[in-house]
Amino acid sequence: MRAMLIPRRLIMLGLFAAFVIWCALTMDWSWLPRYTPLMLSGLWVTIWLLVVTLVLGFALAVPLGLAQAIGPWYLAAPARTFCTIIRGTPLLLQIWLLYYGLGSLFPQFPWIRESELWPYLRQAWPYAVLSLTLSYAGYEGEVMRGAFASVNKGQIEAARAFGMPKYKVFFRIWLPQAIRQTLPTLGGETILQLKATPLVATITIVELYAVAGRVRQDTFIVYEPLLLLAAAYLVIAGVITLGFRWIEGRGPRMSR
Amino acid sequence: MEQTLELLSLSPPGWGANLLRGLAASLQIALGAFGFGLIIGFFGAMGKLYGSPWVRDLLEVYTTVVRAVPELVLILILYFVGTDIINQIAAAMGRGPVEISGVAAGIWVLGIVQGAYATEILRGAIRAIPPGQTEAARAYGMPRAMLAWRVTIPAMTAFAIPGIANLWLIATKDTALLAVVGFSELTLETRQAAQTTRAYFTFFLAAGFLYLMVTLFSGVIFGRIEKWARRGQPSHRAS
Numbered sequence: 001m002r003a004m005l006i007p008r009r010l011i012m013l014g015l016f017a018a019f020v021i022w023c024a025l026t027m028d029w030s031w032l033p034r035y036t037p038l039m040l041s042g043l044w045v046t047i048w049l050l051v052v053t054l055v056l057g058f059a060l061a062v063p064l065g066l067a068q069a070i071g072p073w074y075l076a077a078p079a080r081t082f083c084t085i086i087r088g089t090p091l092l093l094q095i096w097l098l099y100y101g102l103g104s105l106f107p108q109f110p111w112i113r114e115s116e117l118w119p120y121l122r123q124a125w126p127y128a129v130l131s132l133t134l135s136y137a138g139y140e141g142e143v144m145r146g147a148f149a150s151v152n153k154g155q156i157e158a159a160r161a162f163g164m165p166k167y168k169v170f171f172r173i174w175l176p177q178a179i180r181q182t183l184p185t186l187g188g189e190t191i192l193q194l195k196a197t198p199l200v201a202t203i204t205i206v207e208l209y210a211v212a213g214r215v216r217q218d219t220f221i222v223y224e225p226l227l228l229l230a231a232a233y234l235v236i237a238g239v240i241t242l243g244f245r246w247i248e249g250r251g252p253r254m255s256r
Numbered sequence: 257m258e259q260t261l262e263l264l265s266l267s268p269p270g271w272g273a274n275l276l277r278g279l280a281a282s283l284q285i286a287l288g289a290f291g292f293g294l295i296i297g298f299f300g301a302m303g304k305l306y307g308s309p310w311v312r313d314l315l316e317v318y319t320t321v322v323r324a325v326p327e328l329v330l331i332l333i334l335y336f337v338g339t340d341i342i343n344q345i346a347a348a349m350g351r352g353p354v355e356i357s358g359v360a361a362g363i364w365v366l367g368i369v370q371g372a373y374a375t376e377i378l379r380g381a382i383r384a385i386p387p388g389q390t391e392a393a394r395a396y397g398m399p400r401a402m403l404a405w406r407v408t409i410p411a412m413t414a415f416a417i418p419g420i421a422n423l424w425l426i427a428t429k430d431t432a433l434l435a436v437v438g439f440s441e442l443t444l445e446t447r448q449a450a451q452t453t454r455a456y457f458t459f460f461l462a463a464g465f466l467y468l469m470v471t472l473f474s475g476v477i478f479g480r481i482e483k484w485a486r487r488g489q490p491s492h493r494a495s
Contacts, residue, residue: 008309008310008313009313012313084468084472085464085468087425087471088425088467088468088471088472089429089464089467089468089471090429090430090431090432090433090443090467091429091432092432092433092435092436092443093432093443093446093460093463093464093467094464096443096447096456096460097456097457097460097461097464100447100450100456100457100460101450101456101457101460101461102457103456104454104456104457105457191323191324194326195324195325195326195327196326197326198326198328198329199328199433201328202436209326209328209329212329212332222336223333223336226329226332226333226336227333229329230321230325230329230330230333233324233325233326233329234321234324234325237324237325238324
Protein backbone atom coordinates (compact mmCIF):
# COMPACT_ATOMS: atom_id res chain seq x y z
CA MET A 1 0.00 0.00 0.00
CA ARG A 2 2.85 2.36 0.83
CA ALA A 3 4.42 1.71 -2.58
CA MET A 4 1.21 2.97 -4.19
CA LEU A 5 1.46 6.42 -2.59
CA ILE A 6 4.72 7.67 -4.03
CA PRO A 7 4.79 11.33 -5.23
CA ARG A 8 4.33 10.39 -8.92
CA ARG A 9 1.17 8.46 -8.17
CA LEU A 10 -0.07 11.27 -5.92
CA ILE A 11 0.42 13.76 -8.77
CA MET A 12 -1.46 11.44 -11.15
CA LEU A 13 -4.22 10.99 -8.61
CA GLY A 14 -4.39 14.78 -8.26
CA LEU A 15 -4.63 15.18 -12.04
CA PHE A 16 -7.38 12.58 -12.11
CA ALA A 17 -9.26 14.36 -9.34
CA ALA A 18 -8.85 17.62 -11.27
CA PHE A 19 -10.28 15.90 -14.35
CA VAL A 20 -13.26 14.62 -12.37
CA ILE A 21 -13.90 18.07 -10.89
CA TRP A 22 -13.52 19.66 -14.33
CA CYS A 23 -16.08 17.16 -15.67
CA ALA A 24 -18.44 17.88 -12.80
CA LEU A 25 -18.20 21.67 -13.20
CA THR A 26 -18.02 22.27 -16.95
CA MET A 27 -20.12 19.44 -18.34
CA ASP A 28 -23.87 19.43 -18.44
CA TRP A 29 -25.25 17.24 -15.66
CA SER A 30 -28.68 18.84 -15.53
CA TRP A 31 -30.23 15.65 -16.92
CA LEU A 32 -28.92 13.50 -14.11
CA PRO A 33 -31.58 14.00 -11.39
CA ARG A 34 -34.35 13.23 -13.87
CA TYR A 35 -32.70 10.00 -15.04
CA THR A 36 -31.35 8.75 -11.70
CA PRO A 37 -34.25 6.31 -11.05
CA LEU A 38 -33.90 4.92 -14.59
CA MET A 39 -30.12 4.59 -14.14
CA LEU A 40 -30.54 2.71 -10.88
CA SER A 41 -33.08 0.34 -12.38
CA GLY A 42 -30.71 -0.13 -15.34
CA LEU A 43 -27.89 -0.93 -12.95
CA TRP A 44 -30.14 -3.44 -11.22
CA VAL A 45 -31.05 -5.10 -14.55
CA THR A 46 -27.37 -5.32 -15.52
CA ILE A 47 -26.39 -6.95 -12.22
CA TRP A 48 -29.40 -9.26 -12.27
CA LEU A 49 -28.61 -10.40 -15.83
CA LEU A 50 -24.97 -10.89 -14.91
CA VAL A 51 -25.66 -13.03 -11.84
CA VAL A 52 -28.42 -15.13 -13.41
CA THR A 53 -26.53 -15.87 -16.63
CA LEU A 54 -23.31 -16.62 -14.74
CA VAL A 55 -25.03 -19.19 -12.55
CA LEU A 56 -26.99 -20.81 -15.39
CA GLY A 57 -24.03 -20.66 -17.75
CA PHE A 58 -21.71 -22.25 -15.24
CA ALA A 59 -24.20 -25.04 -14.58
CA LEU A 60 -24.19 -25.69 -18.34
CA ALA A 61 -20.41 -25.32 -18.68
CA VAL A 62 -19.67 -28.15 -16.24
CA PRO A 63 -21.30 -30.91 -18.33
CA LEU A 64 -19.92 -29.30 -21.51
CA GLY A 65 -16.39 -29.39 -20.14
CA LEU A 66 -16.82 -32.87 -18.72
CA ALA A 67 -18.16 -34.24 -22.00
CA GLN A 68 -15.16 -32.84 -23.84
CA ALA A 69 -12.61 -33.97 -21.26
CA ILE A 70 -13.69 -37.57 -20.65
CA GLY A 71 -16.99 -38.11 -22.46
CA PRO A 72 -17.52 -40.69 -25.20
CA TRP A 73 -17.29 -39.31 -28.74
CA TYR A 74 -21.07 -38.98 -29.16
CA LEU A 75 -21.11 -36.52 -26.24
CA ALA A 76 -17.71 -34.92 -26.84
CA ALA A 77 -18.29 -34.08 -30.49
CA PRO A 78 -21.55 -32.10 -30.01
CA ALA A 79 -20.08 -30.32 -26.99
CA ARG A 80 -17.01 -29.30 -28.97
CA THR A 81 -19.15 -28.18 -31.91
CA PHE A 82 -21.29 -26.08 -29.59
CA CYS A 83 -18.26 -24.37 -28.07
CA THR A 84 -16.74 -23.74 -31.50
CA ILE A 85 -19.93 -22.18 -32.83
CA ILE A 86 -20.41 -19.95 -29.77
CA ARG A 87 -16.80 -18.81 -29.80
CA GLY A 88 -16.67 -18.41 -33.57
CA THR A 89 -19.62 -16.09 -34.08
CA PRO A 90 -20.30 -12.61 -32.64
CA LEU A 91 -22.54 -12.53 -29.58
CA LEU A 92 -24.61 -9.75 -31.11
CA LEU A 93 -25.49 -12.06 -33.99
CA GLN A 94 -26.39 -14.86 -31.56
CA ILE A 95 -28.68 -12.52 -29.65
CA TRP A 96 -30.39 -11.36 -32.84
CA LEU A 97 -30.64 -14.93 -34.15
CA LEU A 98 -32.47 -15.98 -30.99
CA TYR A 99 -34.63 -12.88 -30.55
CA TYR A 100 -35.58 -12.09 -34.15
CA GLY A 101 -34.97 -15.53 -35.69
CA LEU A 102 -36.33 -17.91 -33.10
CA GLY A 103 -38.86 -15.30 -32.04
CA SER A 104 -40.27 -15.24 -35.56
CA LEU A 105 -40.30 -19.05 -35.84
CA PHE A 106 -42.17 -19.71 -32.59
CA PRO A 107 -45.56 -18.25 -33.59
CA GLN A 108 -45.68 -20.66 -36.55
CA PHE A 109 -46.20 -23.58 -34.18
CA PRO A 110 -49.72 -23.59 -32.72
CA TRP A 111 -48.73 -25.74 -29.73
CA ILE A 112 -46.22 -23.06 -28.70
CA ARG A 113 -48.59 -20.20 -29.37
CA GLU A 114 -51.27 -21.80 -27.23
CA SER A 115 -48.99 -22.91 -24.42
CA GLU A 116 -48.66 -21.28 -21.01
CA LEU A 117 -45.18 -20.06 -21.87
CA TRP A 118 -46.26 -17.94 -24.82
CA PRO A 119 -46.76 -14.62 -22.98
CA TYR A 120 -43.17 -14.91 -21.74
CA LEU A 121 -41.77 -15.86 -25.14
CA ARG A 122 -43.12 -12.62 -26.57
CA GLN A 123 -40.91 -10.59 -24.26
CA ALA A 124 -37.24 -9.88 -24.79
CA TRP A 125 -35.76 -11.03 -21.51
CA PRO A 126 -36.00 -14.82 -21.97
CA TYR A 127 -34.01 -14.42 -25.19
CA ALA A 128 -31.50 -12.14 -23.45
CA VAL A 129 -31.00 -14.60 -20.59
CA LEU A 130 -30.78 -17.55 -22.98
CA SER A 131 -28.25 -15.97 -25.34
CA LEU A 132 -26.00 -14.66 -22.56
CA THR A 133 -26.19 -18.02 -20.77
CA LEU A 134 -25.27 -19.99 -23.90
CA SER A 135 -22.45 -17.61 -24.69
CA TYR A 136 -20.96 -17.87 -21.21
CA ALA A 137 -21.37 -21.66 -21.26
CA GLY A 138 -19.51 -21.84 -24.57
CA TYR A 139 -16.50 -19.92 -23.30
CA GLU A 140 -16.51 -21.38 -19.81
CA GLY A 141 -17.05 -24.94 -21.11
CA GLU A 142 -13.74 -24.65 -22.91
CA VAL A 143 -12.07 -23.49 -19.68
CA MET A 144 -13.68 -26.30 -17.67
CA ARG A 145 -12.46 -28.86 -20.20
CA GLY A 146 -8.89 -27.86 -19.46
CA ALA A 147 -9.54 -27.82 -15.72
CA PHE A 148 -11.13 -31.28 -15.69
CA ALA A 149 -8.28 -32.68 -17.74
CA SER A 150 -5.65 -31.24 -15.41
CA VAL A 151 -6.95 -32.74 -12.15
CA ASN A 152 -4.49 -35.27 -10.83
CA LYS A 153 -5.63 -38.74 -11.92
CA GLY A 154 -4.04 -40.35 -8.86
CA GLN A 155 -6.52 -38.59 -6.58
CA ILE A 156 -9.47 -39.95 -8.51
CA GLU A 157 -7.97 -43.44 -8.50
CA ALA A 158 -7.36 -43.18 -4.77
CA ALA A 159 -10.96 -42.13 -4.14
CA ARG A 160 -12.19 -44.98 -6.32
CA ALA A 161 -9.91 -47.38 -4.46
CA PHE A 162 -11.56 -46.34 -1.20
CA GLY A 163 -14.84 -47.44 -2.69
CA MET A 164 -16.33 -43.97 -3.16
CA PRO A 165 -19.28 -44.09 -5.54
CA LYS A 166 -18.76 -42.33 -8.85
CA TYR A 167 -21.00 -39.33 -8.18
CA LYS A 168 -19.26 -38.72 -4.86
CA VAL A 169 -15.85 -38.82 -6.52
CA PHE A 170 -17.12 -36.21 -8.94
CA PHE A 171 -18.71 -33.82 -6.45
CA ARG A 172 -16.15 -34.19 -3.65
CA ILE A 173 -12.88 -34.48 -5.52
CA TRP A 174 -13.05 -33.75 -9.19
CA LEU A 175 -15.33 -30.71 -9.37
CA PRO A 176 -13.87 -28.77 -6.40
CA GLN A 177 -10.34 -29.26 -7.71
CA ALA A 178 -11.31 -28.23 -11.22
CA ILE A 179 -13.12 -25.12 -9.97
CA ARG A 180 -10.10 -24.10 -7.91
CA GLN A 181 -7.96 -24.52 -11.01
CA THR A 182 -10.19 -22.22 -13.01
CA LEU A 183 -10.54 -19.48 -10.37
CA PRO A 184 -8.05 -17.06 -11.99
CA THR A 185 -9.69 -17.49 -15.41
CA LEU A 186 -13.15 -17.33 -13.87
CA GLY A 187 -12.56 -13.72 -12.78
CA GLY A 188 -11.60 -12.73 -16.32
CA GLU A 189 -14.57 -14.58 -17.79
CA THR A 190 -16.90 -12.86 -15.34
CA ILE A 191 -15.67 -9.44 -16.48
CA LEU A 192 -16.08 -10.52 -20.12
CA GLN A 193 -19.65 -11.49 -19.29
CA LEU A 194 -20.22 -8.10 -17.65
CA LYS A 195 -18.97 -6.47 -20.84
CA ALA A 196 -21.37 -8.61 -22.88
CA THR A 197 -24.50 -7.41 -21.07
CA PRO A 198 -24.84 -4.07 -22.96
CA LEU A 199 -25.54 -6.03 -26.15
CA VAL A 200 -29.01 -6.99 -24.94
CA ALA A 201 -29.89 -3.30 -25.05
CA THR A 202 -30.34 -3.87 -28.80
CA ILE A 203 -33.31 -6.14 -28.14
CA THR A 204 -35.17 -3.52 -26.07
CA ILE A 205 -33.91 -4.51 -22.63
CA VAL A 206 -33.33 -1.38 -20.59
CA GLU A 207 -30.09 -1.97 -18.69
CA LEU A 208 -27.30 0.49 -17.93
CA TYR A 209 -26.20 1.01 -21.50
CA ALA A 210 -29.71 1.55 -22.82
CA VAL A 211 -30.23 4.36 -20.29
CA ALA A 212 -27.31 6.31 -21.78
CA GLY A 213 -28.82 5.81 -25.21
CA ARG A 214 -32.16 7.12 -23.98
CA VAL A 215 -30.55 10.21 -22.46
CA ARG A 216 -28.77 10.86 -25.76
CA GLN A 217 -32.00 10.55 -27.72
CA ASP A 218 -33.98 12.75 -25.36
CA THR A 219 -31.50 15.54 -24.65
CA PHE A 220 -28.74 15.25 -27.30
CA ILE A 221 -26.19 15.06 -24.48
CA VAL A 222 -23.53 12.57 -25.56
CA TYR A 223 -20.42 12.48 -23.42
CA GLU A 224 -21.77 12.84 -19.88
CA PRO A 225 -23.92 9.69 -19.72
CA LEU A 226 -21.25 7.66 -21.52
CA LEU A 227 -18.53 8.80 -19.11
CA LEU A 228 -20.76 7.98 -16.15
CA LEU A 229 -21.46 4.59 -17.73
CA ALA A 230 -17.76 3.86 -18.24
CA ALA A 231 -17.12 4.78 -14.60
CA ALA A 232 -19.94 2.49 -13.46
CA TYR A 233 -18.56 -0.47 -15.43
CA LEU A 234 -15.06 0.25 -14.10
CA VAL A 235 -16.39 0.12 -10.54
CA ILE A 236 -18.31 -3.13 -11.13
CA ALA A 237 -15.29 -4.72 -12.83
CA GLY A 238 -13.12 -3.57 -9.91
CA VAL A 239 -15.50 -5.14 -7.41
CA ILE A 240 -15.46 -8.41 -9.37
CA THR A 241 -11.66 -8.42 -9.52
CA LEU A 242 -11.33 -7.74 -5.80
CA GLY A 243 -13.97 -10.37 -5.03
CA PHE A 244 -12.16 -13.07 -6.96
CA ARG A 245 -8.82 -12.08 -5.41
CA TRP A 246 -10.46 -12.47 -2.01
CA ILE A 247 -11.90 -15.89 -2.87
CA GLU A 248 -8.57 -17.05 -4.28
CA GLY A 249 -6.73 -15.89 -1.19
CA ARG A 250 -9.18 -17.68 1.11
CA GLY A 251 -9.15 -21.05 -0.60
CA PRO A 252 -6.73 -23.64 0.75
CA ARG A 253 -3.39 -23.56 -1.04
CA MET A 254 -3.00 -25.93 -3.91
CA SER A 255 -0.67 -28.74 -2.96
CA ARG A 256 1.80 -29.16 -5.72
CA MET B 257 -35.92 -24.90 -49.01
CA GLU B 258 -36.09 -23.52 -52.54
CA GLN B 259 -37.39 -20.27 -51.17
CA THR B 260 -34.45 -20.08 -48.80
CA LEU B 261 -31.95 -20.64 -51.58
CA GLU B 262 -33.64 -17.96 -53.64
CA LEU B 263 -33.34 -15.51 -50.73
CA LEU B 264 -29.62 -16.25 -50.39
CA SER B 265 -28.80 -16.17 -54.11
CA LEU B 266 -26.27 -13.66 -55.31
CA SER B 267 -28.38 -11.88 -57.89
CA PRO B 268 -31.35 -9.63 -56.92
CA PRO B 269 -34.29 -11.14 -55.56
CA GLY B 270 -31.62 -12.79 -53.38
CA TRP B 271 -29.59 -10.95 -50.76
CA GLY B 272 -26.41 -13.04 -50.98
CA ALA B 273 -24.44 -10.25 -52.67
CA ASN B 274 -25.36 -7.86 -49.84
CA LEU B 275 -24.16 -10.34 -47.25
CA LEU B 276 -20.88 -10.84 -49.08
CA ARG B 277 -20.41 -7.08 -49.41
CA GLY B 278 -20.99 -6.82 -45.65
CA LEU B 279 -18.49 -9.59 -45.05
CA ALA B 280 -15.90 -7.76 -47.16
CA ALA B 281 -16.48 -4.57 -45.15
CA SER B 282 -16.21 -6.52 -41.89
CA LEU B 283 -12.94 -8.13 -42.93
CA GLN B 284 -11.57 -4.79 -44.11
CA ILE B 285 -12.34 -3.15 -40.77
CA ALA B 286 -11.09 -6.17 -38.83
CA LEU B 287 -7.79 -6.25 -40.74
CA GLY B 288 -7.27 -2.50 -40.33
CA ALA B 289 -8.15 -2.50 -36.64
CA PHE B 290 -5.97 -5.56 -36.06
CA GLY B 291 -2.98 -3.89 -37.74
CA PHE B 292 -3.57 -0.57 -35.96
CA GLY B 293 -3.95 -2.45 -32.67
CA LEU B 294 -0.69 -4.34 -33.20
CA ILE B 295 1.17 -1.08 -33.85
CA ILE B 296 -0.27 0.44 -30.66
CA GLY B 297 0.47 -2.83 -28.87
CA PHE B 298 4.10 -2.87 -29.97
CA PHE B 299 4.78 0.65 -28.74
CA GLY B 300 2.62 0.05 -25.67
CA ALA B 301 4.59 -3.06 -24.75
CA MET B 302 7.87 -1.22 -25.28
CA GLY B 303 6.62 1.64 -23.13
CA LYS B 304 5.43 -0.68 -20.38
CA LEU B 305 8.70 -2.62 -20.30
CA TYR B 306 11.32 0.06 -20.94
CA GLY B 307 9.49 3.38 -20.55
CA SER B 308 9.76 5.90 -17.75
CA PRO B 309 7.52 5.38 -14.69
CA TRP B 310 5.12 8.04 -15.99
CA VAL B 311 4.73 6.25 -19.31
CA ARG B 312 4.21 2.95 -17.53
CA ASP B 313 1.49 4.31 -15.26
CA LEU B 314 -0.31 6.03 -18.13
CA LEU B 315 -0.23 2.81 -20.19
CA GLU B 316 -1.50 0.90 -17.16
CA VAL B 317 -4.48 3.28 -16.99
CA TYR B 318 -5.10 2.78 -20.73
CA THR B 319 -5.06 -1.02 -20.61
CA THR B 320 -7.07 -1.21 -17.40
CA VAL B 321 -9.81 1.13 -18.57
CA VAL B 322 -10.15 -0.40 -22.03
CA ARG B 323 -10.27 -3.94 -20.65
CA ALA B 324 -12.85 -3.14 -17.96
CA VAL B 325 -15.32 -1.03 -19.97
CA PRO B 326 -17.64 -2.76 -22.47
CA GLU B 327 -16.57 -2.41 -26.09
CA LEU B 328 -19.95 -0.98 -27.02
CA VAL B 329 -19.49 1.95 -24.61
CA LEU B 330 -15.91 2.51 -25.78
CA ILE B 331 -16.98 2.39 -29.40
CA LEU B 332 -19.56 5.12 -28.82
CA ILE B 333 -17.16 7.32 -26.81
CA LEU B 334 -14.30 6.92 -29.28
CA TYR B 335 -16.58 7.42 -32.26
CA PHE B 336 -17.95 10.71 -30.90
CA VAL B 337 -14.50 11.86 -29.72
CA GLY B 338 -12.98 11.03 -33.11
CA THR B 339 -15.63 12.86 -35.12
CA ASP B 340 -15.44 15.82 -32.72
CA ILE B 341 -11.67 16.12 -33.09
CA ILE B 342 -11.76 15.85 -36.89
CA ASN B 343 -14.58 18.35 -37.19
CA GLN B 344 -12.79 20.81 -34.92
CA ILE B 345 -9.64 20.50 -37.01
CA ALA B 346 -11.72 21.01 -40.12
CA ALA B 347 -13.38 24.07 -38.57
CA ALA B 348 -9.98 25.48 -37.57
CA MET B 349 -8.88 25.10 -41.18
CA GLY B 350 -12.00 26.92 -42.23
CA ARG B 351 -13.96 24.01 -43.64
CA GLY B 352 -17.35 22.62 -42.89
CA PRO B 353 -18.08 19.34 -41.10
CA VAL B 354 -16.33 16.35 -42.64
CA GLU B 355 -18.06 13.15 -43.68
CA ILE B 356 -16.17 10.26 -42.06
CA SER B 357 -16.14 6.90 -43.80
CA GLY B 358 -17.46 3.97 -41.81
CA VAL B 359 -14.38 1.88 -42.48
CA ALA B 360 -11.96 4.55 -41.20
CA ALA B 361 -14.07 5.19 -38.10
CA GLY B 362 -14.37 1.46 -37.42
CA ILE B 363 -10.62 0.95 -37.74
CA TRP B 364 -9.88 3.89 -35.41
CA VAL B 365 -12.40 2.78 -32.80
CA LEU B 366 -11.65 -0.95 -32.76
CA GLY B 367 -7.91 -0.34 -33.15
CA ILE B 368 -7.77 1.54 -29.85
CA VAL B 369 -9.58 -1.35 -28.15
CA GLN B 370 -7.35 -3.95 -29.81
CA GLY B 371 -4.26 -1.95 -28.84
CA ALA B 372 -4.90 -2.45 -25.13
CA TYR B 373 -5.12 -6.22 -25.48
CA ALA B 374 -2.15 -6.31 -27.88
CA THR B 375 -0.05 -4.32 -25.38
CA GLU B 376 -0.60 -6.96 -22.72
CA ILE B 377 -0.02 -9.88 -25.10
CA LEU B 378 3.20 -8.48 -26.56
CA ARG B 379 4.47 -7.44 -23.15
CA GLY B 380 3.96 -10.98 -21.88
CA ALA B 381 5.64 -12.42 -24.97
CA ILE B 382 8.70 -10.17 -24.62
CA ARG B 383 8.97 -11.03 -20.94
CA ALA B 384 8.89 -14.73 -21.86
CA ILE B 385 12.11 -14.49 -23.89
CA PRO B 386 14.94 -16.10 -21.92
CA PRO B 387 17.04 -13.12 -20.74
CA GLY B 388 20.25 -14.87 -21.78
CA GLN B 389 19.38 -14.37 -25.44
CA THR B 390 19.19 -10.59 -25.27
CA GLU B 391 22.16 -10.45 -22.92
CA ALA B 392 24.25 -12.43 -25.38
CA ALA B 393 23.28 -10.11 -28.21
CA ARG B 394 24.16 -7.07 -26.11
CA ALA B 395 27.46 -8.67 -25.13
CA TYR B 396 28.32 -8.88 -28.82
CA GLY B 397 27.76 -5.13 -29.02
CA MET B 398 24.54 -5.21 -31.08
CA PRO B 399 22.92 -1.78 -31.28
CA ARG B 400 19.41 -1.53 -29.77
CA ALA B 401 17.52 -1.43 -33.06
CA MET B 402 19.37 -4.45 -34.42
CA LEU B 403 18.79 -6.31 -31.15
CA ALA B 404 15.06 -5.65 -31.42
CA TRP B 405 14.92 -6.66 -35.09
CA ARG B 406 17.16 -9.74 -34.95
CA VAL B 407 16.53 -11.15 -31.47
CA THR B 408 13.55 -9.74 -29.61
CA ILE B 409 10.95 -9.75 -32.40
CA PRO B 410 11.72 -13.22 -33.83
CA ALA B 411 12.03 -14.78 -30.36
CA MET B 412 8.86 -13.08 -29.15
CA THR B 413 6.73 -14.07 -32.16
CA ALA B 414 6.38 -17.70 -31.14
CA PHE B 415 5.13 -16.73 -27.68
CA ALA B 416 2.82 -14.06 -29.00
CA ILE B 417 1.08 -16.02 -31.78
CA PRO B 418 -1.64 -17.75 -29.69
CA GLY B 419 -2.65 -14.47 -28.10
CA ILE B 420 -2.46 -12.63 -31.40
CA ALA B 421 -4.63 -15.29 -33.04
CA ASN B 422 -7.21 -14.77 -30.29
CA LEU B 423 -7.00 -11.03 -30.88
CA TRP B 424 -7.72 -11.45 -34.58
CA LEU B 425 -10.80 -13.55 -33.77
CA ILE B 426 -11.94 -10.84 -31.34
CA ALA B 427 -11.37 -8.24 -34.08
CA THR B 428 -13.58 -10.10 -36.56
CA LYS B 429 -16.31 -10.60 -33.99
CA ASP B 430 -16.13 -7.05 -32.62
CA THR B 431 -16.86 -5.63 -36.07
CA ALA B 432 -20.41 -6.86 -35.45
CA LEU B 433 -20.69 -4.28 -32.65
CA LEU B 434 -20.30 -1.53 -35.22
CA ALA B 435 -23.75 -2.50 -36.47
CA VAL B 436 -25.16 -0.86 -33.34
CA VAL B 437 -23.51 2.44 -34.31
CA GLY B 438 -24.82 2.04 -37.84
CA PHE B 439 -21.83 1.04 -39.98
CA SER B 440 -22.93 -1.28 -42.73
CA GLU B 441 -20.90 -4.40 -42.16
CA LEU B 442 -22.02 -8.02 -42.19
CA THR B 443 -24.31 -7.94 -39.16
CA LEU B 444 -26.13 -4.78 -40.19
CA GLU B 445 -26.48 -5.92 -43.82
CA THR B 446 -27.91 -9.17 -42.48
CA ARG B 447 -30.38 -7.37 -40.29
CA GLN B 448 -31.52 -5.19 -43.17
CA ALA B 449 -31.95 -8.22 -45.42
CA ALA B 450 -33.86 -10.01 -42.68
CA GLN B 451 -36.13 -7.07 -42.00
CA THR B 452 -36.97 -6.61 -45.66
CA THR B 453 -37.75 -10.27 -46.34
CA ARG B 454 -39.02 -11.19 -42.84
CA ALA B 455 -36.81 -14.31 -43.08
CA TYR B 456 -34.94 -13.54 -39.87
CA PHE B 457 -33.86 -17.04 -39.01
CA THR B 458 -32.45 -17.82 -42.46
CA PHE B 459 -30.36 -14.69 -42.71
CA PHE B 460 -28.93 -14.72 -39.20
CA LEU B 461 -28.03 -18.39 -39.64
CA ALA B 462 -26.34 -17.56 -42.95
CA ALA B 463 -24.37 -14.72 -41.36
CA GLY B 464 -23.36 -16.98 -38.47
CA PHE B 465 -22.13 -19.49 -41.00
CA LEU B 466 -20.03 -16.81 -42.74
CA TYR B 467 -18.47 -15.68 -39.44
CA LEU B 468 -17.79 -19.30 -38.50
CA MET B 469 -16.06 -19.93 -41.83
CA VAL B 470 -13.83 -16.90 -41.23
CA THR B 471 -12.90 -17.97 -37.70
CA LEU B 472 -12.31 -21.63 -38.61
CA PHE B 473 -10.19 -20.65 -41.61
CA SER B 474 -8.24 -18.19 -39.45
CA GLY B 475 -7.61 -20.95 -36.93
CA VAL B 476 -5.99 -23.09 -39.64
CA ILE B 477 -3.86 -20.17 -40.91
CA PHE B 478 -2.68 -19.22 -37.43
CA GLY B 479 -1.85 -22.87 -36.69
CA ARG B 480 0.46 -22.82 -39.72
CA ILE B 481 2.01 -19.50 -38.69
CA GLU B 482 2.65 -20.79 -35.19
CA LYS B 483 4.37 -23.87 -36.55
CA TRP B 484 6.51 -21.63 -38.72
CA ALA B 485 7.35 -19.29 -35.85
CA ARG B 486 8.35 -22.22 -33.67
CA ARG B 487 10.60 -23.77 -36.30
CA GLY B 488 13.89 -24.83 -34.79
CA GLN B 489 12.55 -24.62 -31.25
CA PRO B 490 12.22 -27.73 -29.13
CA SER B 491 8.49 -28.38 -29.06
CA HIS B 492 6.96 -29.25 -25.74
CA ARG B 493 3.87 -30.60 -27.44
CA ALA B 494 4.11 -33.84 -29.33
CA SER B 495 2.31 -33.25 -32.60
